Amino acid sequence: MNVYTVSQANGYIKNLIDSDYVLRSITIKGEISNCKYHSMGHIYFAIKDEGGSMRCVMFRSNVASGLKFRLEDGQAVVITGNVSVYERDGSYQLYARKIVKEDDGKGKLYEEFEKLKQKLYDEGLFDFETKKPIPAFPKSVGIVTSKTGAAIQDIMNIAKRRNPYVQLVLYPAQVQGEGAAATIARGIRYLDTLGLDTIIVGRGGGSIEDLWAFNEEIVARAIYEANTPIISGTGHEVDNTIADYVADLRAPTPSAAAELAIPDIMSTINKVDNLKVSIDRGVVAKLRSLHIQLERCNAVLNKLSPEMKLFNNQQRLSDLKDSMDHIMDNKFQNLKHRLAIDMERLNGLSPTAKLINGFGYLSSEDKPVNSVNDVKINDTLEVTIHDGTIVSQVIEISK
Numbered sequence: 001m002n003v004y005t006v007s008q009a010n011g012y013i014k015n016l017i018d019s020d021y022v023l024r025s026i027t028i029k030g031e032i033s034n035c036k037y038h039s040m041g042h043i044y045f046a047i048k049d050e051g052g053s054m055r056c057v058m059f060r061s062n063v064a065s066g067l068k069f070r071l072e073d074g075q076a077v078v079i080t081g082n083v084s085v086y087e088r089d090g091s092y093q094l095y096a097r098k099i100v101k102e103d104d105g106k107g108k109l110y111e112e113f114e115k116l117k118q119k120l121y122d123e124g125l126f127d128f129e130t131k132k133p134i135p136a137f138p139k140s141v142g143i144v145t146s147k148t149g150a151a152i153q154d155i156m157n158i159a160k161r162r163n164p165y166v167q168l169v170l171y172p173a174q175v176q177g178e179g180a181a182a183t184i185a186r187g188i189r190y191l192d193t194l195g196l197d198t199i200i201v202g203r204g205g206g207s208i209e210d211l212w213a214f215n216e217e218i219v220a221r222a223i224y225e226a227n228t229p230i231i232s233g234t235g236h237e238v239d240n241t242i243a244d245y246v247a248d249l250r251a252p253t254p255s256a257a258a259e260l261a262i263p264d265i266m267s268t269i270n271k272v273d274n275l276k277v278s279i280d281r282g283v284v285a286k287l288r289s290l291h292i293q294l295e296r297c298n299a300v301l302n303k304l305s306p307e308m309k310l311f312n313n314q315q316r317l318s319d320l321k322d323s324m325d326h327i328m329d330n331k332f333q334n335l336k337h338r339l340a341i342d343m344e345r346l347n348g349l350s351p352t353a354k355l356i357n358g359f360g361y362l363s364s365e366d367k368p369v370n371s372v373n374d375v376k377i378n379d380t381l382e383v384t385i386h387d388g389t390i391v392s393q394v395i396e397i398s399k
Contacts, residue, residue: 014085138197147172151254181216202233233257
């Protein structure tokens, strides 16, 4: 079993009451009692009839616009406001937005308002399940309002600022007085045949009599039967009409209705531009990362490829060849140097190397001449010296 605190229970009950469709805007008639004006400007009182009473409060912010006389005990009044829970005390009360005397004619209008409101509520014209979504990016918006009122100028200015590309189609309707409801309903039905994205129905603020055309059943049924999504923006923020309840979306004022119907395309464009910049940066960073990965993969692939291995082997073979040539060249130079040394040494041991300074080597018929006895007159002698051979003939022999 769940156990709740008092605050939790009061909060839960408050949420239930605040979400009730009827209690969010309700009109109640009765007699004022226990009325007290607070120094801050708020009014605390109760409203009662033969069967019961209800605590009420009217805050200073609503007194100026919603109360045109001094409230006193015993007055018969009609009050429009919302019922909610004061969580600290755990009590519910009526938060008044408008108060009129029942005998000034407005009380009768409020009674008619409540009767029609209850009738249409029972028929399901207020059901959320039947309400159509408002297009996020409309191309065309219809407007049912006066062509000379401030509402159309406000809507046009807002549309120009938020999205100048949206086409506005005005049905100039009579928005107050006799026959106004019929022209409003006619405008709704006509614009509904044009295939527009959204329709705005409304007018600027005024008294309950001024706004009464938007409380007529003919207008309510025209809104409900339309295939085009409809936004109702009638009066000031505190005003509520039957059209507000039937419409697919309620706006507190005509200007607010324009803002709900027409998105701020310039903000959307800026947002898209920022997203594009962010995406471009992300793509560039991703491409850079992929490029680095590709270079690493190519490096690994090149290292492991047969072509690279063949190239490495060729390079190694070339290095070995250069090394062998270098070794062979060094070996040849060493041998050449050594041969030169040996030749010098051999030359030093050669007989011809000593045949200098007038010394020579004698031979005759390839035989060495060792003694004068080895030759005779007219023999041919060969004298070999260090730089050549001299052939001579024996003329005389002396011992």
